[in-house]
Amino acid sequence: MRILVVLALLLIACPIAAQPVTPQIVDDSIPRSLTGKPGDAARGRAIVANRSVGLCLLCHSGPIAGERFQGDIAPSLAGAGSRWTEGQLRLRIVDGSRLNADTIMPAYYRTDGLQRVARAFEGKTLLSAEQVEDVVAYLVTLKD
């Protein structure tokens, strides 16, 4: 009986907990925050700089002094905030393949359409909705 109650609770709880926010795409952007709240630019900067969380600097360079060994495969993040609006940046992080099917940039907030994902990462997005918002908040500050 107790098991049934737990199962019932799980069934109710799971869809809510696992349901990712469905980002609304308008033209070439996602105008609204994935969390309904603005992100934190300082946390976003830390995510961008972290080689095992944001992974950004593996391919991009960015105006983060002290981070050596940056990449040059992708455009510099410097000036991203003046090249793109907040919503455009959000879509590029969530799923750049919506704009360019051949893009090599990973989709940071998508779990479908992937093959042979390592078990530890299966069904997980690269960043959480909160983390995406933090990164967006940081990138919009990069005006130069």
Place this chain on the structure above:
Amino acid sequence: MTRRLLVLGLVLVFASSWAVAQVAADKRRSGYQDMGEALQKMQDDDTANPGMLFVQLGSQLWAKPVGAENKSCADCHGAAATSMKGVATRYPAIPQGAERPVDLEGRINLCRAENQKADRLPPDNRDLLALEAYVAHQSRGMPIAPPYGPILDAFRAQGEGIYRRRQGQLNLSCAICHDDNAGKKLAGIAIPEAHPTGYPIYRLEWQALGSLKRRLRNCLVGIRAEAWPLDAPEYVALELYLMERAKGLPLETPAVRP
């Protein structure tokens, strides 16, 4: 007279530009060319190349009797300098009587199991790497010369398929980095062209000698893809394809890499 000189001059110009074009046509690079001069010197100097310690160990193991048969490699194959010369340039290959290709470490283990009646050595085992390095070293400087045939070609095609398919949480293929973006910098380090010219290699990042399989698994982990089991045929298929890309380039074993 002037006319003859003119013709001669034209012939010379055409001949030399044709020769230049032939050399320039092959733009493939070994990782050796993209690393710093200090590392190139380390690889070239046998007293400084850490991989040579494994080659030396391999030469001792070559002569050491093992297994229920108490036979050494040398008991059947004699001096490696003659019997193993060129062998590594042709691997992976299909052993006589077998139906699928094996890599060099697989071939060494077959010999252990069938002829020496000894235990197979696990991947990246020190003795296995040393034997592999010793065998491959006998072909140093020789051009890579992959074998062909219906089965090999099928495995090679499978390898190319894997190379070009996106996978992992980062949704990247080998080709995206090692073809489309080779030479550019990933985390500050130049991306090599995926020519496995010197395995097993001494990689500074590992502080150890390691196999191509280990290197491939590094990339799989990097793109957050599920690595195949260590004995999976996918690695052999990939190696067949990669060796085809490196066909004609000189074998460097033991190579040093950053």
